Amino acid sequence: MSKLGRTMRGIAVKALQCGSIPQHVGFIMDGNRRYGRKAQVGNSRGYYLGYETMEEILAVCMELGVKVVTVYAFSIENFKRPPDQVETLMELAKMKLAELCDQSEMVRQYGIGIRVLGDVSLLPKDVQEVVHRAVELTKKNNRAILNMCFPYTSRDELTMAARSLVSGIEAQDLDPSDITTSVLENSLYTRSCPPMDILIRTSGEIRLSDFMLWQSSRACHVEFIDCYWPEFTFWKLLPILLRYQLRAPTIAESRRAFSEEEQQQQTYVEESEEYRTYSDHKMFTDDHNEAFSSSTPPSSSTPTAWQSVLSYFGNKSDSTYSSACSSDTEVETEYRTHQRSSSESTLTLADDLEETEKRAEDPALYHRLLAEKQERVTSFLTHRGDLPTCPLVQLQ
Template identity: 40%
Template sequence: MTWIVEQDRTWAEWAALRILRVGPVPNHLAIIMDGNRRFARKEHKDTLVGHTQGFHKLTEMLCWCRDLGINEVTAYAFSIENFKRSKKEVDGLMDLAAEKFAKLLEEKEKMTKHGVCIRVIGDLNLLPSRIRKLTAEAILATRHNSKCFLNLALAYTSREEISSAVNELSRGVAEGKIYSSDISEELLEKCLHTRGSRDPDLLVRTSGEVRLSDFLLWQSGFSCLFFTKVLWPEFTIWHLFAAVFYYQRHYHTLSEARQQSLALRQCVVEESDIESCHIKFGDKVSQEHIIAHASARVERIENFLADLNNQRLNYLQQMASEGND
């Protein structure tokens, strides 16, 4: 099945779309696609059939998001914890991933036409080399597209992501690229797997489970959380409409809380610059000292992040050149 799905809308769907688009629409939707296995059991089919149906539902939802104006989607495709499932199921999921990424590469011209950028977040070293190769090729083939973004969380947990970011910062300090005083919430965020993405505005989980299962824990602090009992393969455009309407009802409260948090964060950074200057210059500190200190910090951080991005690009290029298992 194709990654780029085109669907005709009923008059009722178009009417609902127009009404929802009058209000605030989330820029970034995160989705925990739960219930594939239960759907398969319900239909008396093999587990892999449920996962295949789940992928087809994802491609449908991407079409709905385009119609709504949601330009970024992050989907929880495979957790690190999922490796604990039976070998048959894990192997089946890896085969499904290989098939779908191979299809994506066949459609890369269509992806470019629609401006779709594919990003894969997680510990890719845990994946089989054939999957690493395909994901790297998909990322590199679409990385210059900027109209809409699909982030696939593979071999992902938020705890691993945060630990990895802390290790990057620790290595940067040890190598003298940044100072320990440069470390802030903002810098840690820029070391996460999701760097380059804005935080999700709306996070949806299907199947009736009311928990995040170690998904985007850092990024969802000010997200609107919507839980629905429907199994993921049975998710419809009307469930998405309900989630967006729920988001709109809570938009102003969440937006205000997010702005207050960002303002507080900026104050903390500015106070840190002043404190560092007082330690270095004592009572002789001046506004020029503070400005120079802040400018030097910004330059260090920019160089550090540029180096990280180059390392990631080199890693992807190396993965793309790997042979298959």
């Protein structure tokens, strides 16, 4: 790149930083083979150029201050490609992953933790080793994350999360009522990442192709751009970022609405069951909100899903809740039996409520139950629901 080009880019980056910078950007790096054919350099050269583009875009994103970059490197469906092409991609991935974690100046400079998202067990043994090594070597890096989706499909990810949560219920580590939208979100591969802000697909195709379906289908700016991935540069990214900056406030607004809605839903009682009058319900809602805000450390921004998991860690360390829970074991066991027997009812906070009422509306008990619930979910997400190639990290 010429000196002038670099200077211009520096100026543009500075200008962009005056607006809001996306925290998490996803790329579907499509069109490498077609570019190779178009430029008449062959498929494997196309892949190689694609990798170089990825490195360049990653550097730009880091310079901008993006925290997480997620790239779709290889789909589970891509195993259907001719074996020699799959082989080329595997070799390239092996070489580049090793290079990234051992020698890359960029990884050191920006403190990038490498994560490999997807069903790693489908990869050849030697590639698996490299993957584990790359993740292991960079797992302490907590300033930024590079998610390589390899071999990944979103439906596989959702199935994996569902299976892991249900197995948690089978092992009695979780209760069905613990499964909320944010808990599911925190069982996905992207659990230690902020929610996705921008998804970009190159090559002019206008579909997601099983990439980040969950993460990109709400409060996420989606862009389809009509150029092959190796042709993608900072200057093509710039208008996308500007468009994002224009609508960033509405995205933040809808995220806030989602998290509020979820809190409300947890306290929602079905009318048909006629548990109580509206005023009681309202009192309960206030109660619950109070409990929620007292159990999360005061944070200035909205409690998004990932933040709440991280705040669970905070609770765990100060251990006031766990001691409160264990001190009253009798109540705890009674509560548990009640929970188990009530498989009929799906809205279990209603059960909590019933329980609370039975005990003469004892708010202290209710708080304990809530704290216990959080404890249970947190310990599940950190231990049983652990994903080896996506270690949890608290981003700086």
